[in-house]
Amino acid sequence: MNFNKYLSSTLRAMLVLALAFSLFSCGDDGEIGPKGKKGLEGEVGDTGEEGAKGFTELIEAGYFDLTVKGHRADGTEFEELIHYIYADDPFASADSGGRVHITRYQFENQFSYPRANPYFGFDGEYDAENETFDFYYCSFLLEKEDSANSLFSFQANIFRMDNMLIDNILYQDGILSFDFSFSDDGEDNSTKQPLQIEGSFFSGTKIYTEVLLRKK
Incomplete structure (x- = not known):
């Protein structure tokens, strides 16, 4: 028996069988199996450092205390005692022209209130010769919830400082304080009704009347 001839015939037969198997054994892919169970959650990471306060955070600085008496638009009388104690610029430094803007807000965070943050403020100038202040404008916002679905909003912009x-x-x-009172016939406030205000201001922090700018 020729061994080499036998081996050659055997290899050819094996190759034919392997080719046939590869041609006829490749069926369609089966369906994707079910999704496995969710793995366990990892551990909670460490808490990061506290960030700096944003510009919405106000600073407690002195106060505007005032009593507002007037009539609502429907003629109903009201009287409110208000305490404004927060400031975004507690120092209220004068600008290069000597003008001073003083404002205090009712709430610590600018956006913590459903609408605007109620405020009271004066604009004026510092009279260096007489070492006093001359105020020429006053504005304020008063808001109060009467009920769960009713809000009383009252605003005044006072240009007629003669009153x-x-x-x-x-x-x-550097600490400023003063008393003030105002009477309005209704022209300067949102109710268009007579209004009376009495109050006092205490800065709580220094108000600089001169700011020197130094070149770099």
Whole structure:
């Protein structure tokens, strides 16, 4: 028996069988199996460092205390005692022209209230010769919830400072305080009804009347 001839015939037969198997054994792919169970959650990471306060955070600085008496648009009388104690610029420094803007807000965070943050403020100038302040504009916003679905909103922009009496101005070591009262016939407020305001201001922090800018 020729061994080489036998081996050659055997290899050819094996190759034919392997080719036939590869041609006829490749069926369609089966369906995708069911999704496995969700793995366990990882451990909670460490808490990061506290970030710096944003610009919405206000600073407690002195106060505007005032009593507002008037009539709502429907003629109903009201009287509100309001305490504004927060500031975005507690120092209220004068600008290069000597103008001073003083504002206090009712709530600590600018956006914590459903609408605007109620405020009270004066604009004026510092009279260096007489070492006192001359105020020429006043504005304020009062808001109060009457019920779960009713909000009383009252706003005034006072340009006629002839009706504003400012008294007992004290400016010492940068701290400013004064009393004020105002009577309006309805022209300067949103109710268009008579209005009376009495109050006082205490800066709580220094108000700089001169700001020197140094070149770099």
